[in-house]
Amino acid sequence: MEVVVNRKGFEKFIRAIDKAGVSSEIEITKNEMKSVVVDAGHVFMIKGKLACMGKSNNIVIGTDTSKILKLLKLIKGETLTLKIDKSKLWLNDNVGIGLMDVSNDKIKEPELNLNVLAETDLSELHNIIKTGMNISDYCRFIAKDGKLIVEIEGDVDIIKFELGKAQGEGKALYSLDILDTLLKGHNNTGKLEFATDKPLKVSIDEGDFKVEYLLAPRIED
Structure with a gap:
């Protein structure tokens, strides 16, 4: 072929x-x-x-x-x-x-109900994520009052930025290290979807090329 x-x-x-x-x-x-x-x-x-x-x-x-x-x-x-x-x-x-052998096992994609929807500059978000790795291992995404906020809190330091408008409300905690890996190389606008203590979905559309990342949350105590 x-x-x-x-x-x-x-x-x-x-x-x-x-x-x-x-x-x-x-x-x-x-x-x-x-x-x-x-x-x-x-x-x-x-x-x-x-x-x-x-x-x-x-x-x-x-x-x-x-x-x-x-x-x-x-x-x-x-x-x-x-x-x-x-x-x-x-x-x-x-x-x-x-070429390598092909498995007969298909990956099952989870069915999710993510009530928060937002769009943001992925380059700006990635910069915050990379900087935040100096003070913590996790970041919190918060959607409230129509705003999307990313918050990174260490033992004594905190980073908190508003990244745009959001539909719906919710908050969840995600790994900074994995977000750094997933966002690397993306400098355009991306769509974010999440819900309280649910996975984060990042959708990127560059015309011929499209990608979705789905990241499991860390459940807060």
């Missing part, structure tokens, strides 16, 4: 699902490739999608995303042709990457 993708979009797609730190399975159709991965500790889930063009039936491949990112540096140009044979994923006929 053979599909053509935007090279930068493909790199963003692979980089996003690689954040789980596990081998990934990618489903490829003639119009889209997608992947759902969960980290080894089952703390967060990543759903990535990338538009593509090709003539093929659906296929699922197992890949080492870290290796793809390293070898992709050799490939130039705006578009990238992906070819798949029995044992390799080929990048522009120049680089062949060995």
